[in-house]
Amino acid sequence: MSEETAPTMTARERRHAKARETFIEVLRQSCNVTAACRASKIPRATAYYWRNELPEFAKAWEDAEEEAGDTLEQVAWDRAVNGNSDRMLEILLKGHRPEKYTDRLRAEHTGRNGGPIQHEQVASDADAFTRTIAGLAARGSEGSGTGEAET
Structure with a gap:
C-alpha cells in the first residue's frame, strides 16, 4: 500500500489523494487542465x-x-497515413510539442545590395559635433550664390 493510501491518512488526505489521481488520469487523456479539475472537483488554483x-x-x-x-502524435501519424489533413491537429501538435513542430524563421541582415552592413562612428564629444556643423555651414555658404554678379 502506498503512503497516500495508508490507513493512517485522514479523510481529507484520502480525498486529496483521490482528487490528484483523478486529475492526473484525466490530464493524461485530455491534456486539459480545466477538464482534469472538473473531473477531480478541485479549483484550478489547487x-x-x-x-x-x-x-x-x-x-x-x-x-x-x-x-x-x-x-496526439499518434493521431497525426494515423491521419497522415490515411491521407487526411486536419489543421486543428497541426495546431495541437505545435502547442504540445513546440520544440518539434513550431514554425522556424531565419533572418539575416545585410547592407546595400546584399553587401556587408556599413558602420559609421558618430562623434561622441561636443567639439567634434561643433566642427562637423561648422564644416557643413562653410560648404553651404560657398555654394549658396545665385549665379548673379553683385554690384
Missing part, C-alpha cells in the same frame, strides 16, 4: 498549488502531458 508544492504530483503532471502529446 491543481497549480499541488504542482508547485508536491514534487511527485509535478512529475506525474509532466508525465501525463507527455503521454497526451504522444497520443
Whole structure:
C-alpha cells in the first residue's frame, strides 16, 4: 500500500489523494487542465498549488502531458497515413510539442545590395559635433550664390 493510501491518512488526505489521481488520469487523456479539475472537483488554483508544492504530483503532471502529446502524435501519424489533413491537429501538435513542430524563421541582415552592413562612428564629444556643423555651414555658404554678379 502506498503512503497516500495508508490507513493512517485522514479523510481529507484520502480525498486529496483521490482528487490528484483523478486529475492526473484525466490530464493524461485530455491534456486539459480545466477538464482534469472538473473531473477531480478541485479549483484550478489547487491543481497549480499541488504542482508547485508536491514534487511527485509535478512529475506525474509532466508525465501525463507527455503521454497526451504522444497520443496526439499518434493521431497525426494515423491521419497522415490515411491521407487526411486536419489543421486543428497541426495546431495541437505545435502547442504540445513546440520544440518539434513550431514554425522556424531565419533572418539575416545585410547592407546595400546584399553587401556587408556599413558602420559609421558618430562623434561622441561636443567639439567634434561643433566642427562637423561648422564644416557643413562653410560648404553651404560657398555654394549658396545665385549665379548673379553683385554690384
